[in-house]
Amino acid sequence: MRGLTIGRPPGEARRSVQAASTAVAVFVALGVSLSGCGAGGTGARDEGPAHADAVGGAAAVSSSSPTASPSRGPDRVDAVRLVKDDPEVSAExxxxLKPCVGDxxxxxxxYGQLxxxxxxDVLVNVLTCGDAVGVGTYVYREEGDAYQNVFKAEEPPVYAEIDRGDLxxxxxxxxxxxxVSGPSSDNVITYRWAAGRFxxxxxxxxxYSNAVGAAPTEVPEPEPDS
Structure with missing residues (x-):
C-alpha cells in the first residue's frame, strides 16, 4: 500500500501504490520477507526501504537550519524502537506496531536527504500486518546522538517516500x-524542508478507473430476419 509518487502522471504510475501494497500483503501471509512484513513503496527513492538493526533513540522535535556540507552515509537505526519510544507517535x-510473523x-x-x-534523514512507514495498510509515516532528523521527529502523518491509509530531496x-x-486492494482515488502531497520545518x-x-477488471457488457445478438 505503498504509496507512495508525487509529481508523476495519473494512470498506471498511480496504480503502483496499490499494486505494491497487494504484493506486500502476500509476503506477510507467507512470512518470507527478509526486511519485515511491511509493504514496499513506489516511485523514485534516494535509497530504497530497508529494515535496520542499529539502535537509535527518539527525542523532542527541534528546528535547525540545513547545512551546506554533504550528508554522510546513513547509520542504520532500529526503526521499531525509534517509533515505540517516540512520544509524538499516537497510541493507536x-x-x-507488533510482530507479524516471528519477530x-x-x-x-x-534513508535520504530531506x-x-x-x-x-530516516523515513519510517508503519503498516498493519493483515492487509499492509499504512497507518503512520514519520521523518526523523539526526541531532547529535539522537533523532528528532520532524514530520508525522497518521491518517490511514498513508504512505510516504523520498523523491529527489522532497517528501x-x-x-x-x-x-x-x-x-482494501481497490481504492477509488488518492491525494499525493509534496513537502519540502524550509526554515526548520516541512x-x-x-x-x-x-x-482511479473502475473499468479495470469489470465484467464485459453482453451485446444482444440481432434477431434473424423472418
Whole structure:
C-alpha cells in the first residue's frame, strides 16, 4: 500500500501504490520477507526501504537550519524502537506496531536527504500486518546522538517516500464498498524542508478507473430476419 509518487502522471504510475501494497500483503501471509512484513513503496527513492538493526533513540522535535556540507552515509537505526519510544507517535499506531510473523514487523525504512542536515534523514512507514495498510509515516532528523521527529502523518491509509530531496506523501481515498486492494482515488502531497520545518509545495488528486477488471457488457445478438 505503498504509496507512495508525487509529481508523476495519473494512470498506471498511480496504480503502483496499490499494486505494491497487494504484493506486500502476500509476503506477510507467507512470512518470507527478509526486511519485515511491511509493504514496499513506489516511485523514485534516494535509497530504497530497508529494515535496520542499529539502535537509535527518539527525542523532542527541534528546528535547525540545513547545512551546506554533504550528508554522510546513513547509520542504520532500529526503526521499531525509534517509533515505540517516540512520544509524538499516537497510541493507536503503537498498538498496530507488533510482530507479524516471528519477530518481523510491518515497517518500511528509507534513508535520504530531506532536511539538509549533515546526516541522511530516516523515513519510517508503519503498516498493519493483515492487509499492509499504512497507518503512520514519520521523518526523523539526526541531532547529535539522537533523532528528532520532524514530520508525522497518521491518517490511514498513508504512505510516504523520498523523491529527489522532497517528501512525497500519498493518502489513498476509499469510497463506500471499495475493497482494501481497490481504492477509488488518492491525494499525493509534496513537502519540502524550509526554515526548520516541512511545508506543502503542491498536491495532486488522482481518480482511479473502475473499468479495470469489470465484467464485459453482453451485446444482444440481432434477431434473424423472418
Amino acid at each position: 499506531v503503537k498498538r498496530e 518481523q514487523y510491518a515497517v518500511d525504512v528509507s 532536511t539538509g542536515g549533515s546526516a541522511e 512525497v506523501v500519498t493518502k489513498q481515498v476509499y469510497e463506500k464498498d471499495d475493497p 511545508t506543502e509545495e503542491y498536491r495532486t488528486h488522482n481518480d
